[in-house]
Amino acid sequence: MSDKATLEFEGKKYEFPVIKGTEDELAIDIKTLRGISGIVTIDPGYKNTGSCESAITFLDGEKGILRYRGYSIEELAEKADFLEVAYLLIFGELPNKEQLEAFHLDIKNESHVDEEMKKILDGFPKSAHPMGVLSSLTSALVAFNPGSVDVASNDAMYHSIVRILAKFPVLVAWAMRKKMGLPLDYGDDSLGYVENIHKMMFKKPNQEYKRNKVIIDALDKLLILHADHEQNCSTSTVRIVGSSHAGLFASLSAGISALWGPLHGGANQAVLEMLEAIEADGGDTKKYMAKAKDKDDPFRLMGFGHRVYKNFDPRAKIIKVAADEVLSDLGIDDPILNIAKGLEKEALEDDYFVKRKLYPNVDFYSGIIYRALGIPTDMFTVMFALGRLPGWIAQWREMRLRKEPIGRPRQIYIGANLRPFVEVDKR
Numbered sequence: 001m002s003d004k005a006t007l008e009f010e011g012k013k014y015e016f017p018v019i020k021g022t023e024d025e026l027a028i029d030i031k032t033l034r035g036i037s038g039i040v041t042i043d044p045g046y047k048n049t050g051s052c053e054s055a056i057t058f059l060d061g062e063k064g065i066l067r068y069r070g071y072s073i074e075e076l077a078e079k080a081d082f083l084e085v086a087y088l089l090i091f092g093e094l095p096n097k098e099q100l101e102a103f104h105l106d107i108k109n110e111s112h113v114d115e116e117m118k119k120i121l122d123g124f125p126k127s128a129h130p131m132g133v134l135s136s137l138t139s140a141l142v143a144f145n146p147g148s149v150d151v152a153s154n155d156a157m158y159h160s161i162v163r164i165l166a167k168f169p170v171l172v173a174w175a176m177r178k179k180m181g182l183p184l185d186y187g188d189d190s191l192g193y194v195e196n197i198h199k200m201m202f203k204k205p206n207q208e209y210k211r212n213k214v215i216i217d218a219l220d221k222l223l224i225l226h227a228d229h230e231q232n233c234s235t236s237t238v239r240i241v242g243s244s245h246a247g248l249f250a251s252l253s254a255g256i257s258a259l260w261g262p263l264h265g266g267a268n269q270a271v272l273e274m275l276e277a278i279e280a281d282g283g284d285t286k287k288y289m290a291k292a293k294d295k296d297d298p299f300r301l302m303g304f305g306h307r308v309y310k311n312f313d314p315r316a317k318i319i320k321v322a323a324d325e326v327l328s329d330l331g332i333d334d335p336i337l338n339i340a341k342g343l344e345k346e347a348l349e350d351d352y353f354v355k356r357k358l359y360p361n362v363d364f365y366s367g368i369i370y371r372a373l374g375i376p377t378d379m380f381t382v383m384f385a386l387g388r389l390p391g392w393i394a395q396w397r398e399m400r401l402r403k404e405p406i407g408r409p410r411q412i413y414i415g416a417n418l419r420p421f422v423e424v425d426k427r
Contacts, residue, residue, distance in 0.1 A: 009039065023058055040410040051231055052239065052404060056089060056394050059230045061308040066315065068228060069093070077318045082223040083107075083193045086390035089228055090161060090397060103162070108189045110159075110166035113174075114144045118184065121174055130175040130382045131260040137171045139253035148247055151400040160248050161393055169193075172386050173200035176379050194220045197386070202374070214329040215373060218322040222366055225315040226384055228391025229308075234258040234265065235388075235395050240407035242396045255392050256385050265384040271303035271367040272377045275336045275343075283335060285342040293352050303364030304347060305357070315362040323365045326372050340368050 005028045007014045014037050019027045027050045034040050043049045058067045066073040069088050076085055080094070087095045087103055095103060120140050124133050145163065150156040174184050187200040188209075195216050203209045229235070238255040242248075259265035278288050292301040306313050327337065344360050347353040370380050 007033075007037075009037065012037070019053070021053075023060070034410070040412070042412050046231075046236070051236060051407075052399065052402075054231070054395070054398060055092070056398060057228045057230045057391070059308065061306075062310050064309055064311040064314045066229070073225065073314055074318060077221050077224050080224065081192070081194065082220050082227070082387075085224045085227050086165065086393075089390045089394040104193060106158075106162045107166040107193070110163045111170060111187065111189070113167050113170045113186075117141075117144070117171075118174075121178055121184075124178065126179055126181065129260075130179060130376075130379050131256065131265075131385070133175045133178065134171055134382055134385060135253050135256040135260070137175070138168070138249055138256060141167060141249045142247060145249065148245075151397075157397065161397070164248060164252065164393065165389065168389055169197045169200065169386065172382055173197065175382055176201050176376065179376060179379070192216075194223065212329070214325050218319075218326045218369055219373075221319060221322050222369060222383070223387035225319055225362060226366075226387030228388070228394065232264065233261070235392060238392045238396050239399045239404075242399055243404055243407045245400075245406075248393070248396055251396050252389070252392055255388075259385055259388065260381060265381040265388075267302065267363040268367040268370070268380040268384065269377055271340075271364050272336070272371055272380065274302045275339050275367075278339050279335055283339055285339060285346060289343070289346050289350065301343070301347075301358075303367065304353065304360055306361045309361070311357055312359045313361040316360055316365055319362055319365040319369070320360070323368045323372075326369050330372055332372050334371070337368060337371060340364070 003018050004015045005018050007016065014033070016033065017029045019029050021027070030041060041049070056069065058070070059065065068076060068085065069092060071088070071094075076088075080088075083104060084094060084100060087100065117137060117140060120137060121133070124136075141164070145160075149160045170186065173187070177184055183205055185200045185203055187196040189196075191199060195211060198216060198219060199209045231239075234255040237258040238251045241254040242251040246254075262270050278285070281287075288299065288301070291297045291299040292304075344364070347358065347360060353359070366383075367380060370383060371377070375383065
């Protein structure tokens, strides 16, 4: 195989190096293209454009493979907890026992959120979408931590990472408790990272908090499965905002806003809204499966298939088991969840969906679990952001340490040519 690619245009040939990744992915390096030829490429949505070289996550959509730092998602979900995976993504290796304990202790020591942040939260009505609240509060952290991160200092970088991992779950819990009219909670330092998140979200002021291992394990897996997913919309946003040397908190706030969109992190919320609409129409799953197969029907089955995975979403295989365990343990009789199970069963048995590999994806099962846990529908994307936090941090850190240039895409102009200005009374 040649290590060069040749572009021929108008009788001229231009050569460009071919880069090969550790998993044999190939890319043509065209960074000199415009300089030597005056030509740029156009690739709306960047579907065929590599924006960076990264050592964090490997994804093969055709084979249904997802790995963090070389570890399979299946093994990590089975054997690791979320804090271990966060450390792995951010720092490159799994922590030993001492490193993990020190990491958790440092996070606990930074978990206090300035009391004045509550005044900002009070400014939002209860009807405000929690993603808007979370993005605003994350951005507001900059005001209480004004110093920029010295990326050349390991200590400064570490402390900024620990700080956001400590405070972000508090903001998540506050966003939900604000919506539900519950008093704000700081959690409990004696608990594990994920268990503490669950307590901060659900502890009632007049009730003792009771740990449920099935629920904590399911949350742990959900957060691990959402922790990173290569160069998606929100991750690319974090990297491009960070490329201007914007701080970590500001870059993360931008990522939260990108994740908010229904085509990205809002997909699990869209699943539940679809299920509620089906219930309101009588709950006939066969009717809606037929509508989904009708090309002339505007109805779309949310939570099935995936833009990247052309086979089964590997994350869905894992979380399906957790969803079944949660529903069994809680013994919930919910018509919405019954509709979900009905759609799942029919899709897995229907030739139309099987042939097209339109299997339930991670958004479908995560929505089921969140619903079963009593998490409000518009909090689903906030939970996604909580899981994705370590990946965003890892991507921001990698981008800064690699000293990547500021992001500045080109365009092909299709507007009007030069024209004279016409005075207002002559238009």
